[in-house]
Amino acid sequence: MRVEGQARTAIWPAPERDAVFVIDQRLLPHRLAVLRLDTPEAAAAAIRDMAVRGAPLIGATAAWGLALQARTAADDAALRSAAAQLNATRPTAVNLAWALQRMLERLLPLPVGGRAAAAWQEAGRIADEDVACNAAIGTHGAALIVEASQRLKRRVNVLTHCNAGWIATVDWGTALAPVYKARDAGVDLHVWVDETRPRNQGASLTAWELGQEGIAHTVIADNTGGHLMQHGRVDLVIVGCDRVTRRGDVCNKIGTYLKALAAHDNGVPFYVAMPLSTLDRTMADGLREITIEERSPRELTHIAGLGPDGALVEVQLTPATSPALNLGFDVTPARLVTALITERGVVPANETSLEDLR
Numbered sequence: 266m267r268v269e270g271q272a273r274t275a276i277w278p279a280p281e282r283d284a285v286f287v288i289d290q291r292l293l294p295h296r297l298a299v300l301r302l303d304t305p306e307a308a309a310a311a312i313r314d315m316a317v318r319g320a321p322l323i324g325a326t327a328a329w330g331l332a333l334q335a336r337t338a339a340d341d342a343a344l345r346s347a348a349a350q351l352n353a354t355r356p357t358a359v360n361l362a363w364a365l366q367r368m369l370e371r372l373l374p375l376p377v378g379g380r381a382a383a384a385w386q387e388a389g390r391i392a393d394e395d396v397a398c399n400a401a402i403g404t405h406g407a408a409l410i411v412e413a414s415q416r417l418k419r420r421v422n423v424l425t426h427c428n429a430g431w432i433a434t435v436d437w438g439t440a441l442a443p444v445y446k447a448r449d450a451g452v453d454l455h456v457w458v459d460e461t462r463p464r465n466q467g468a469s470l471t472a473w474e475l476g477q478e479g480i481a482h483t484v485i486a487d488n489t490g491g492h493l494m495q496h497g498r499v500d501l502v503i504v505g506c507d508r509v510t511r512r513g514d515v516c517n518k519i520g521t522y523l524k525a526l527a528a529h530d531n532g533v534p535f536y537v538a539m540p541l542s543t544l545d546r547t548m549a550d551g552l553r554e555i556t557i558e559e560r561s562p563r564e565l566t567h568i569a570g571l572g573p574d575g576a577l578v579e580v581q582l583t584p585a586t587s588p589a590l591n592l593g594f595d596v597t598p599a600r601l602v603t604a605l606i607t608e609r610g611v612v613p614a615n616e617t618s619l620e621d622l623r
């Protein structure tokens with residue numbers, strides 16, 4: 266998918282260095298709309314309101330948000346305040362704090378006068394590194410799909426949950442990068458796309474990406490995956506992540522844990538595509554240490570889509586009097602993870618292997 270003459274990317278800087286452009290993911294797959302973010306407040310709102318989402322893209326957007334701050338006021342207090350505002354937008358994806366910390370470590374030692382240029386440069390480095398990292402994840406992960414294709418001698422069926430595609434990153438994606446690279450290598454594959462209630466990132470974003478790329482896929486209800494695994498219709502699962510602890514516990518979109526349980530019960534390999542920027546070495550026990558974002562119940566009680574006249578509409582699914590609980594993520598213990606697909610290779614989900622990646 267080429268956006269406005271750009272190479273495939275979910276975020277790109279203005280040549281004037283006074284704004285960044287992002288795709289408003291809330292409107293996909295029905296509208297391809299671009300947002301121009303020219304203040305840290307605009308970047309924060311885009312992350313908080315999920316116009317942009319996906320751990321790596323959240324990090325890149327925050328980095329550019331801080332670079333936008335440095336254009337107007339780059340003293341320590343101004344930068345720290347803007348970083349705090351950006352970091353407060355969403356609590357679970359570690360890439361947000363990681364990117365902001367990296368920006369502050371780069372900027373605060375510099376003279377104030379040189380910070381704006383350095384900030385723009387560092388935000389660009391974070392974005393460029395994300396593309397290279399995800400391409401490498403794609404290469405390492407594609408080998409797993411190629412192996413399955415050669416062993417099975419038929420179309421390979423991959424299941425993924427939520428959206429960890431190129432639109433969740435700067436490019437390539439994480440969980441979908443192996444799919445793209447395997448397709449590029451000529452592998453015959455098909456993707457089961459979990460709709461991923463309640464925000465339906467699978468149904469609206471992963472399905473859109475795969476359709477744009479001409480990759481065979483089928484959207485399924487979240488509750489279907491286990492049945493498909495019981496009947497041998499899933500050869501491997503590949504999902505993304507928002508935070509992975511040093512012992513390999515994986516925090517990802519709500520529902521990931523249930524897929525891991527079904528995969529474990531049916532002997533289906535369960536892989537997590539993990540950029541090292543998503544590894545949080547300060548945490549060990551994901552279940553007890555990772556903050557799970559709770560979002561508005563309205564995301565659960567209502568659903569948005571295309572109305573009969575082509576306008577975007579939102580309708581209520583539940584009784585107006587029924588409370589709803591909207592938890593955004595869950596934690597899959599390392600014991601249920603077959604392996605982590607990183608930019609440095611495919612590694613077991615354990616502390617020793619992750620320590621070796623330092």
Ligand SMILES: CSC[C@H]1O[C@H](OP(=O)(O)O)[C@H](O)[C@@H]1O
Binds near residue numbers: 320429504506518593
């Ligand atoms: C490479 S994206 C990783 C991760 O981010 C998504 O969460 P959200 O859509 O709420 O930002 C989802 O958990 C993806 O797997």
